[in-house]
Amino acid sequence: MHRYIIKRLALMIPVLLGISVIVFLIMELIPGDPAQAILGSFATPENVARLNAELGLDKPLVQRYFIWLGNILQGDFGRSISLDRPVINEIRDRLGPTLLLAGSSLIFAALFGMIAGVVAAVKQFGWQDSLFTFVVLIGISTPSFWLGLMFVLLFSVQLGWFPVSGMTAVVGGGGVLDVVHHLILPAVTLGIVATGVIARLTRSTMLEVLRKDFIRSARAKGLTERSVIIKHAYKNALVSIIPVLGIQTGFVIGGAVYIETVFQWPGIGRMLVTAIQTRDILLVQGGVVVIAVIYVLINLTVDVVQHVLDPRIDA
Amino acid sequence: MFKRVLVVATAFLVVSSLLFASGSGEQGGGSAKPTTLVVGQIAEPKALDPHTVTAVNDFRILVNIYEGLVQFKDGSLDVEPALATDWDISDDGLVYTFHLRKGVNFQDGTPFNAEAVKFNFDRMLKDDHPYHNTGPFPLAFFFSSIKETTVVDDSTVRFTLSQPYAPLLSNLAYPTGLLVSPAAVKKFGTEYGRHPVGTGPFRFVKWESNVQVLVEKNPDYWGTPAGVDQVVFRPITDGNTRVTEMLSGGLDLMVEVPPDSLQVFENNNKFQVYEQAGPHVWFLILNMKEKPFSSKEMRQAVNYAVNKKALVDNVLQGTAEVADSPIPPAFDWAYNDSLRPYPYDPEKAKQLIAQAGYDGTPITFYVTQGGSGMLDPVPMATAIQADLAAVGLNVKIETYEWNTFLGKVNPGLEGKADMAEMAWMTNDPDTLPFLTLRTAAFPEEGGFNSGYYSNPEVDKLLEQARQATDQATRARLYKQVQAIVHDDAPWLFVANWKQNAVSTARVQNFKLQPSFLLELGSVTKQ
Numbered sequence: 146m147h148r149y150i151i152k153r154l155a156l157m158i159p160v161l162l163g164i165s166v167i168v169f170l171i172m173e174l175i176p177g178d179p180a181q182a183i184l185g186s187f188a189t190p191e192n193v194a195r196l197n198a199e200l201g202l203d204k205p206l207v208q209r210y211f212i213w214l215g216n217i218l219q220g221d222f223g224r225s226i227s228l229d230r231p232v233i234n235e236i237r238d239r240l241g242p243t244l245l246l247a248g249s250s251l252i253f254a255a256l257f258g259m260i261a262g263v264v265a266a267v268k269q270f271g272w273q274d275s276l277f278t279f280v281v282l283i284g285i286s287t288p289s290f291w292l293g294l295m296f297v298l299l300f301s302v303q304l305g306w307f308p309v310s311g312m313t314a315v316v317g318g319g320g321v322l323d324v325v326h327h328l329i330l331p332a333v334t335l336g337i338v339a340t341g342v343i344a345r346l347t348r349s350t351m352l353e354v355l356r357k358d359f360i361r362s363a364r365a366k367g368l369t370e371r372s373v374i375i376k377h378a379y380k381n382a383l384v385s386i387i388p389v390l391g392i393q394t395g396f397v398i399g400g401a402v403y404i405e406t407v408f409q410w411p412g413i414g415r416m417l418v419t420a421i422q423t424r425d426i427l428l429v430q431g432g433v434v435v436i437a438v439i440y441v442l443i444n445l446t447v448d449v450v451q452h453v454l455d456p457r458i459d460a
Numbered sequence: 461m462f463k464r465v466l467v468v469a470t471a472f473l474v475v476s477s478l479l480f481a482s483g484s485g486e487q488g489g490g491s492a493k494p495t496t497l498v499v500g501q502i503a504e505p506k507a508l509d510p511h512t513v514t515a516v517n518d519f520r521i522l523v524n525i526y527e528g529l530v531q532f533k534d535g536s537l538d539v540e541p542a543l544a545t546d547w548d549i550s551d552d553g554l555v556y557t558f559h560l561r562k563g564v565n566f567q568d569g570t571p572f573n574a575e576a577v578k579f580n581f582d583r584m585l586k587d588d589h590p591y592h593n594t595g596p597f598p599l600a601f602f603f604s605s606i607k608e609t610t611v612v613d614d615s616t617v618r619f620t621l622s623q624p625y626a627p628l629l630s631n632l633a634y635p636t637g638l639l640v641s642p643a644a645v646k647k648f649g650t651e652y653g654r655h656p657v658g659t660g661p662f663r664f665v666k667w668e669s670n671v672q673v674l675v676e677k678n679p680d681y682w683g684t685p686a687g688v689d690q691v692v693f694r695p696i697t698d699g700n701t702r703v704t705e706m707l708s709g710g711l712d713l714m715v716e717v718p719p720d721s722l723q724v725f726e727n728n729n730k731f732q733v734y735e736q737a738g739p740h741v742w743f744l745i746l747n748m749k750e751k752p753f754s755s756k757e758m759r760q761a762v763n764y765a766v767n768k769k770a771l772v773d774n775v776l777q778g779t780a781e782v783a784d785s786p787i788p789p790a791f792d793w794a795y796n797d798s799l800r801p802y803p804y805d806p807e808k809a810k811q812l813i814a815q816a817g818y819d820g821t822p823i824t825f826y827v828t829q830g831g832s833g834m835l836d837p838v839p840m841a842t843a844i845q846a847d848l849a850a851v852g853l854n855v856k857i858e859t860y861e862w863n864t865f866l867g868k869v870n871p872g873l874e875g876k877a878d879m880a881e882m883a884w885m886t887n888d889p890d891t892l893p894f895l896t897l898r899t900a901a902f903p904e905e906g907g908f909n910s911g912y913y914s915n916p917e918v919d920k921l922l923e924q925a926r927q928a929t930d931q932a933t934r935a936r937l938y939k940q941v942q943a944i945v946h947d948d949a950p951w952l953f954v955a956n957w958k959q960n961a962v963s964t965a966r967v968q969n970f971k972l973q974p975s976f977l978l979e980l981g982s983v984t985k986q
Contacts, residue, residue, distance in 0.1 A: 175863075175864070176867045176868075180598075181863055181866055181867060181870075182863055183514055183598050184514060184598055187514070187599065188866060189870075189908065190870070190871070190903070190906050191906040192601065196596055196598055199595065199596035200596065228506055228507075229507040229509075229653050230653075230654065238670070239669075239670070294700060294704075297701070297704050298704065301704060301708050302704050302707050302708050305708065308708075309701065309705045309708050309710055310696060310704075310710070311671065311694070311710075312671065313671065315498055315671070315672050315692050315694060315710075316496050316498070316692065406697065407698060407701060408701070409695070409696050409697065409701055411669065411670035411671055415670070415697070416670075419503070419504070419697070422863075424863060
């Protein structure tokens with residue numbers, strides 16, 4: 146097990162190197178450069194060349210990549226040109242909010258998705274099942290940025306229950322309750338699609354498991370229905386649900402890009418959008434590398450958890 | 461199992477929220493509640509160092525913390541004294557001597573004097589200045605005509621120019637001319653942009669990245685004290701989110717209201733809507749080097765063919781006015797008000813097109829998806845395309861993302877396109893024609909004349925206007941330029957944007973300025 150974890154961690158290095166090369170190349174391929182973005186309508190070739198030289202962007206691509214790589218190995222992510230501060234400071238400020246948002250969405254999705262899935266499976270063809278299928282279909286097929294705006298219109302503007310945007314109230318805010326209050330709408334919006342996916346999967350897996358022989362044996366032993374479903378069926382279904390949670394993590398972090406924009410959540414997703422628009426290559430690199438690390442780590446965790454749940458699965 | 465998940469989930473929420481909780485209610489502690497004005501900005505500022513930034517979004521904060529030697533008059537683009545009480549200009553236009561206001565201190569307590577002024581300009585302009593490395597300074601070329609800054613005495617400073625440059629005064633009034641505290645630059649170095657110190661009515665308190673910039677009333681301000689105790693600038697990049705924040709009471713004031721949402725506020729007496737035309741021109745560059753727009757008839761024909769009134773009223777929903785020349789009316793002192801926009805006259809356009817002998821070759825039209833000052837570029841382009849189709853012109857649209865678009869348009873349209881959208885916001889009537897309409901401003905010369913307009917008369921007039929130090933002379937020359945350019949029609953003149961803002965009814969004394977800057981010193985809140 147330990148050897149497996151170490152091997153997986155070592156495999157991260159080529160993955161991250163590959164990602165950083167791809168990001169560097171893509172940023173180089175899209176037309177327009179940071180100097181142009183900064184100077185706007187004042188971007189004369191002369192001004193652009195001068196600013197590029199001052200920003201150190203006049204060196205060849207390969208040389209810039211290795212300078213970046215050398216710096217990052219020493220823990221220096223470079224300085225963002227669009228924000229005029231060290232990339233690492235910006236990521237440090239942004240990472241927490243994104244993890245909080247994505248983490249809450251996943252918990253929301255896992256909790257409600259599994260409950261809905263189990264209930265629907267147990268009451269197959271009942272009204273709960275129909276209702277569930279209908280709601281899930283809507284949840285999966287509604288674009289979440291639109292849903293977010295609708296939630297804001299209803300719950301914030303009309304009803305005034307939740308704040309419209311941001312992570313804390315600007316005046317006198319910052320307490321735990323304040324953060325949670327700001328978190329609910331974006332987390333729910335971001336988690337809706339994942340909830341649908343998890344619910345569907347839970348339902349079908351549970352249905353499959355409930356037809357297995359050992360469930361019949363459990364019932365024959367006279368166990369309560371509750372115990373049959375939770376201890377026997379659900380725990381077995383979980384083995385196939387957990388890896389999907391890992392995949393959904395990737396989608397949720399990706400979805401954070403636009404949900405953070407709609408709700409002005411101060412996270413990494415919104416940072417990346419701005420960084421790409423301003424061609425801030427070091428900021429894009431830093432953000433993507435950090436997200437990649439998170440994604441790889443979460444998938445590793447999922448594999449380990451799966452192994453713990455079912456030791457027959459090779460880790 | 462469910463219980464366990466629930467416990468883990470709750471624990472996660474509580475612990476992580478605690479991590480982000482920052483000593484709640486830190487501002488609510490005082491006995492008298494301070495008046496706080498919350499302003500919805502369009503983006504996170506880059507830095508609060510006036511010399512390193514270029515975006516209006518950043519300027520809107522800066523003008524409240526800092527002041528320059530001169531400033532734009534209230535409601536005008538004419539300059540008036542600020543930290544300088546008056547100035548003399550030598551007859552040859554080469555020496556500007558400024559007399560500084562006495563007894564003014566920066567917000568860190570250090571004195572504002574001639575040494576401080578010299579430090580500011582030398583930092584931007586001299587490569588060997590010890591603090592030049594706190595840049596780069598992208599707009600330093602505004603002052604590139606300054607050869608030397610001399611301290612005459614503690615309250616007199618002199619600029620010696622390498623050549624006469626009349627726009628210098630407006631450039632000094634522009635945010636790039638705001639003055640920073642030398643002591644603070646020395647103390648914070650490259651991090652100065654996050655620790656700004658100026659002389660203005662508000663002083664900096666804190667900047668929480670992506671959440672807010674907080675400034676408070678400067679108790680030692682030399683002028684009229686600010687009308688509110690604190691101002692919070694919140695970055696809200698999404699226009700619709702800004703509107704919903706405003707509607708739900710999260711903001712006191714917001715800028716750049718999307719045209720679609722303006723009605724909502726106009727019909728509600730809890731809000732007040734502000735509009736102000738500014739120094740903005742939205743136009744199409746016509747490629748004069750190649751057919752069909754090498755012909756003046758064709759260029760005038762498209763100006764007649766497009767229904768600009770319908771564009772500003774319907775596509776832009778009244779957030780702009782019809783333009784008629786390269787100098788917008790906001791420059792009241794230099795604008796030629798005898799000009800009239802080309803009327804909408806498709807018959808006349810058809811007649812001119814026939815005269816020009818247009819052979820039906822498709823016309824390539826570069827369009828951007830959005831960008832600084834570009835308003836609603838895609839719907840505008842399709843409306844223009846339809847108007848031109850109605851007079852028999854076959855226009856093909858090519859759409860690009862803003863930076864890509866600039867990369868295609870700025871090097872010149874030759875061999876690529878016949879028309880391109882463009883918009884400029886400037887601070888002096890000189891800027892736009894000087895950079896975009898002179899022969900010496902062809903792209904290969906490093907200018908923005910992407911359509912290759914060349915008229916020796918215009919070249920001469922613009923050069924003279926730059927040399928003249930007397931405003932009346934400059935105004936006369938610019939009016940001549942406008943008349944000639946209007947007739948030559950190197951562009952399809954379309955719109956002058958009106959900046960807008962919305963405040964709650966509790967906000968008083970707020971005014972938008974033609975400079976597009978956001979002066980909050982006199983604003984009060986009930």
